[in-house]
Amino acid sequence: MNKVLLLLICLVTCAGLHAQVVTYETAKKKAQKSFDEAQMAVREYKLEDAVSLLQDAIKTEPGFTDAYGQMVITSVEMRKYKEAINSFEVLVRLDSASTRPAMLAYCKALSGVGRFKEALELVNAYIATNKVKSAKAEALKVNLDFAVNMAQQAVPFQPHNMGDSINTKDPEYFPSLTIDNKTLIFTRRVNGRNEDFYVSEKDDSSRWGPAVSIGQPVNSSSFNEGAQNISQDGKMLVFTGCDFPGGRGSCDIYYTLKTQEGLWIEPINMGAPINSRDWESQPCLSPDKQTLYFAKETPDAGSDIFMSQLQPNGKWGVPERLGPNINTKGRETTPFIHADNQTLYFASNGLQGYGGMDIFYSRRQADGSWGPATNLGYPINTIDEEASLVVASDGKTAYYASDRADSRGELDIYSFELYPAARPLKTLYVRGFVHDAKNINRRLIANIELTDVATGFNIANIKSDEYGNYLVTLPVGKDYAFNVNKKGFLFYSDNFSLKNAGDQDSSYEKNIPLQTIDSAAVLVLHNIFFDSKQYVLKPQSFPELDRVVALMKDNPMMTTEVGGHTDDVGSDYDNMQLSERRAKAVVQYMVSKGIEEWRLQPKGYGETMPVAPNTTEAGRAENRRTEFKILCFTY
Missing domain, CATH: 2.120.10.30 (TolB, C-terminal domain)
Incomplete structure (x- = not known):
């Protein structure tokens, strides 16, 4: 016999009877009236009233098994699972034979307090002894099978009420x-x-x-x-x-x-x-x-x-x-x-x-x-x-x-x-507005692209609003190429390295100045990548260079200088040579994409034109850059 049922029988034999067993047929009329009104209240979804009426019935007839059974079912409907369990245990002590109508509700109450294994054992026993197949019992069994398997992996969960500022x-x-x-x-x-x-x-x-x-x-x-x-x-x-x-x-x-x-x-x-x-x-x-x-x-x-x-x-x-x-x-x-x-x-x-x-x-x-x-x-x-x-x-x-x-x-x-x-990925963000580099009050609607550097996959492609405002989310764990472009302007290039962001909590406020396309304008390409002391372009550079190629194809009368710059680590001579070779590598890629070689002038500057102190790694990273300078431009 199922050990849970044995426990219930033990409760009957060991606890003894504290009240005479009363059914609806043998109950006093007053108790019957309270029970009938409770049933009507349940049908009208007035569950609090139903509980009060059932309590009146039990007060009149302390051994009223039908009232205890309905109390179990009603308490479960109200999600008062501990009260349902208490009522069921009283019912067991009164008459274990009368528990079956409330058994599935009791199983749900056990589930409601996390006692899934006990509930499953009882449901299995209920199904095994039921003469007619119960869809409700079968559905509960499916849920309990899942719950028993998952209960051993209970997850941490400590909810905190947000308090009186929020809740009323x-x-x-x-x-x-x-x-x-x-x-x-x-x-x-x-x-x-x-x-x-x-x-x-x-x-x-x-x-x-x-x-x-x-x-x-x-x-x-x-x-x-x-x-x-x-x-x-x-x-x-x-x-x-x-x-x-x-x-x-x-x-x-x-x-x-x-x-x-x-x-x-x-x-x-x-x-x-x-x-x-x-x-x-x-x-x-x-x-x-x-x-x-x-x-x-x-x-x-x-x-x-x-x-x-x-x-x-x-x-x-x-x-x-x-x-x-x-x-x-x-x-x-x-x-x-x-x-x-x-x-x-x-x-x-x-x-x-x-x-x-x-x-x-x-x-x-x-x-x-x-x-x-x-x-x-x-x-x-x-x-x-x-x-x-x-x-x-x-x-x-x-x-x-x-x-x-x-x-x-x-x-x-x-x-x-x-x-x-x-958990999802922790997510930072960059926000600000886009404006004309010559007039900060002239806000621009521009296209903003965020690309995963490692895969080239486009993460976001949005427009700034009519006031130039934008916000782009940055899930940590990746490095991003950030580009802003608008027809008639040089695109803006930036890079966010979040692959090893760790516990970084700061996000970015960045207002984007876009330069009109004219002679002497300089575009810093932040997403051109080489290995240390090498001049072979890494594939992660191609999306950025493709944007430059598209810009030059849109403006066929534009000629440019491609400038390579390094930090001050190493000798002046080595840095000059490295910067020239990197500039030539960029030019060669653009020529392979259909840009005429006469429109591109590679030039190495070595460490001679720093834009930040070389005393920190962040400063040295800024100095290691590729610049795109317009030499001549006509429409």
Whole structure:
């Protein structure tokens, strides 16, 4: 016989009876009346009232087994698992034969407190002795099999309530952060009715200030605004609006933009093809704002996660379902793409989990597809519904909503440290504005490209906004080539070496001056690479040189000098020779790409023209450079 059942029988024989067993048929009319009213309250989802009525029934008839059984089931519905377990244990002491109707609820209660192995043993015994196949028991068994296998690998999880600045008696949920971790926006259901957005800012001591309403025109008193996501630069907010005037379906996706004065504009429906007659919700922007992820109602599954990419004409493309590693025949919701643009978190009840909706993560593969989804594990995921997880740019601080025991009322927002295996890449950023080098007040809309130096893979390709502002994310662990270009100007070149960034926390503020194309203009090429004391171009140099080639092909009357420069390590003669050979290597590459040799003049300067002191490695690195100088230019 199953050892758990033996334990239950032992409880009966060892504990003795403390009250006479009473069923519904033998109970007093007063107890029957309380029980009947409790059943009606359950059907009307008035669970607190049901518990109170069941307590009245038990007070009238202390041995009322039907009341204890219903108490187990109702307590589980309320996710009060310890109370359910206590009620079941009383039921066992009263009459072990009457436990079967409440057995599956008891198993769920055991699961709710992490006692998966005991719950699985009981479910297996229940199935083995059941005359009719129970779909509910079979589904619970699947979840418990998974939980038992995973429970031995329980993950670290210590959530902290974000406190009174953020949380109130009203439910707060859907947290969203900017990349600098200084702005938190979330949804609050005010007085249990109207959903609005609230914002909290970090003060100088890194504490979250009191949350305030984001205000009109985004918040309204007539409609619910929810499931929002703020862009990494804090300039764009995407959100869900249901039953808005002019909406295309029950729920549509809207956006609003922040002006230079810090005000949000009137929300705009994202229109077709994003929105349709179906339910679209829970949008999330990629860090470069070029891809929109969202949940969409589907006829063949409850909901799936879709993506749409911004087209060159400024319109959003036709949404596409994410692949089979993400979407299932079940429901997938609450997508969140991290600032690293490589790690996706989402919720699903179609992937193997503990029960209900669990949170998963997937990594982007080299070919752009999404890898296998990984369950975040217990106790982050439980038998209940988990969703809407976001992770800060540091890659380890996570935020989610829960109604834990220390909540201020209902759902509160919590933070916790995400365990290492589930972390995205820590992500820094570079931000600033693009301007005319001759007039800092003339801001420019320019193309900005970020490239992985090692692979040549394009990480980001965006435009600065109408005020010249831009923000580009920089996941640590790689070296990046950074280029800014605009027709009629020399492109700007920079390099961010983050392969060995370690615990580096600083990001970059960099305003980009673009030089007009004219004689004597000098372009420093920061992404031309040679091995130490060598003059053979490394392949990582080719993307940058290809940009120079394109520039010269666009301007066929341009002639240039390619200048090589070194630091002061080594002899003057050796450095001069090395710089000349490197300049010639650059010229040879450009000639191989179709540029006439007469338009290119190689020249070595050795260590004679430093731009930084040679007393530090950083200074010497600046001095080791290739310059592109325009000698003659006519249109």
